[in-house]
Amino acid sequence: MTTRWLFGDQLGPHFVDDHRGPLLMVEARSVFRRRRFHRAKAHLVLSAMRHRAAQLGDRLAYVKADTYGEAVRDLDGDVEVVHPTSYAALGLVERLGCRVLPPRGFATPREDFERWADGRRGKLLMEDFYRRARLAHGVLVDGGDPAGGQWNFDHDNREPPPKGATTLGVSDPWWPTEDDIDAEVREDLDRWERDGDVQFIGRDGDRRFPATRREALAALDHFVEHRLPEFGAHEDAILEGDPWMAHSLISAPMNLGLLDPLEVAERAEEAYRSGAAPIASVEGFVRQVIGWRDYVWHVYWHMGDGYRRENGLRATGRIPQWFAELDGDATDARCLSHTLDQVATYGWVHHIPRLMLLGSYALQRGWAPTQVTDWFHRAFVDGYDWVMVPNIVGMSQHADGGRMMTKPYTSGGAYINTMSDHCGSCRFDPKVRVGENACPFSAGYWWFLDRHRETFEANHRMSRAVRGLDRLKDLAELVEQEDRRGNRAP
Ligand SMILES: Cc1cc2nc3c(=O)[nH]c(=O)nc-3n(C[C@H](O)[C@H](O)[C@H](O)COP(=O)(O)OP(=O)(O)OC[C@H]3O[C@@H](n4cnc5c(N)ncnc54)[C@H](O)[C@@H]3O)c2cc1C
Ligand code: SF4
Numbered sequence: 371m372t373t374r375w376l377f378g379d380q381l382g383p384h385f386v387d388d389h390r391g392p393l394l395m396v397e398a399r400s401v402f403r404r405r406r407f408h409r410a411k412a413h414l415v416l417s418a419m420r421h422r423a424a425q426l427g428d429r430l431a432y433v434k435a436d437t438y439g440e441a442v443r444d445l446d447g448d449v450e451v452v453h454p455t456s457y458a459a460l461g462l463v464e465r466l467g468c469r470v471l472p473p474r475g476f477a478t479p480r481e482d483f484e485r486w487a488d489g490r491r492g493k494l495l496m497e498d499f500y501r502r503a504r505l506a507h508g509v510l511v512d513g514g515d516p517a518g519g520q521w522n523f524d525h526d527n528r529e530p531p532p533k534g535a536t537t538l539g540v541s542d543p544w545w546p547t548e549d550d551i552d553a554e555v556r557e558d559l560d561r562w563e564r565d566g567d568v569q570f571i572g573r574d575g576d577r578r579f580p581a582t583r584r585e586a587l588a589a590l591d592h593f594v595e596h597r598l599p600e601f602g603a604h605e606d607a608i609l610e611g612d613p614w615m616a617h618s619l620i621s622a623p624m625n626l627g628l629l630d631p632l633e634v635a636e637r638a639e640e641a642y643r644s645g646a647a648p649i650a651s652v653e654g655f656v657r658q659v660i661g662w663r664d665y666v667w668h669v670y671w672h673m674g675d676g677y678r679r680e681n682g683l684r685a686t687g688r689i690p691q692w693f694a695e696l697d698g699d700a701t702d703a704r705c706l707s708h709t710l711d712q713v714a715t716y717g718w719v720h721h722i723p724r725l726m727l728l729g730s731y732a733l734q735r736g737w738a739p740t741q742v743t744d745w746f747h748r749a750f751v752d753g754y755d756w757v758m759v760p761n762i763v764g765m766s767q768h769a770d771g772g773r774m775m776t777k778p779y780t781s782g783g784a785y786i787n788t789m790s791d792h793c794g795s796c797r798f799d800p801k802v803r804v805g806e807n808a809c810p811f812s813a814g815y816w817w818f819l820d821r822h823r824e825t826f827e828a829n830h831r832m833s834r835a836v837r838g839l840d841r842l843k844d845l846a847e848l849v850e851q852e853d854r855r856g857n858r859a860p
Pocket of ligand 2: 792
């Protein structure tokens, strides 16, 4: 009889449904020993795996072992596994002689992406991929045309936070209630840490993300009913009093395999069709779920295992201790301090703090992309190799020479000041780039451009910004200031 081995991110029914034989799940301690993960992430993954094991009962052998290999080698008979989500895991199952089934949990099949990419001569525009996916899956499509008359509502979805508001005022996200399995996980993690076996970053706290299919569906329903209508307009905005804004918080359950992206997109479409949510919000959300998420998955495989080591900007700096340890108190830069503190508490912040604060700071300071990838992977509850490598190497650190994104995502303090309420209570001034009050992002932006002048002068989306360097009378002073500051917490 063939055993199907389920990895810890293959926890939904679609990873089992066609299989009638025995099932195996392995809780490998070595995974936690190798890397210092966020405590909330370790808790979520173990809780989700153990909940799934409890549901599947006698059908599933739940093996606690030191390594995957030792658990799988002892099995009688053949072993099959749905295509794992990392190069390392794929290599392992191949070495162990497992039969690998096609991937699940993504909307577009690998072959379709590769066929599309073949005809693109290296220009892998997400927008084109996404429109094809909408047509292929019939999502938000009316007889071949986009629902609502447009493919893209980005223009409506980039509003700054509402003036004077401290929160968006939408209902709170759905929160889980912990149970005995969570209590057991907490005890185990405390013990492992006490024994010096495993170390974590971040704080322990109530589990915030779904660990079962039932919880994931409840979270999705709650989001679609109460928060999706507001998703679009302020998607990119940041308010200190409202960490969640109108985001869905479903990356973690989707990446654990508890929800399938097509069911999520279809659920959102229903809300539009029934008049419960406006097209701009629904399109903006569907774009993330079957556009960006799938695109990133395919880029991971398309670029090959070596992609993670690309370093087109030759950034070799080390992540400083204060940042690595999520120490928000170490810095006076209000935006960084607040964001690091949120990561320490939840293991989650939304897309813009990841991209335009944490990622942008790493890019400006010239930290090695491999280190940045590893840090994000460990610090975020939804971080997995497939999603982190393209988001860091391609999107946030522009380390692939622009193969994924045509220009780097970084900015001075002016952008942060427009899109957030951080700057008002900061000791730095976003308009000042040199001197005591110089905003580290405003100075860092020009410092970064100056270091890479030659690379970006030839990029038509960056050449204007590069020419701006020549208008800065205080550039030499700025460069000296930032050379001195380097990795010291601002
Ligand atoms: C530097 C950086 C690191 C990131 N790391 C991760 C990560 O480890 N895991 C992860 O799932 N997402 C990652 N993202 C993408 C995105 O920030 C998160 O998916 C999102 O913030 C999760 O919150 P949410 O579920 O409320 O998302 P929403 O804003 O509600 O968006 C809906 C869904 O869209 C998907 N999505 C949107 N953009 C992306 C993207 N670029 N890559 C993959 N999925 C996307 C996610 O599944 C998300 O749940 C990263 C982005 C950046 C810039
Ligand atoms: S002034 Fe600069 S450092 Fe301070 S919050 Fe604004 S962007 Fe961040």
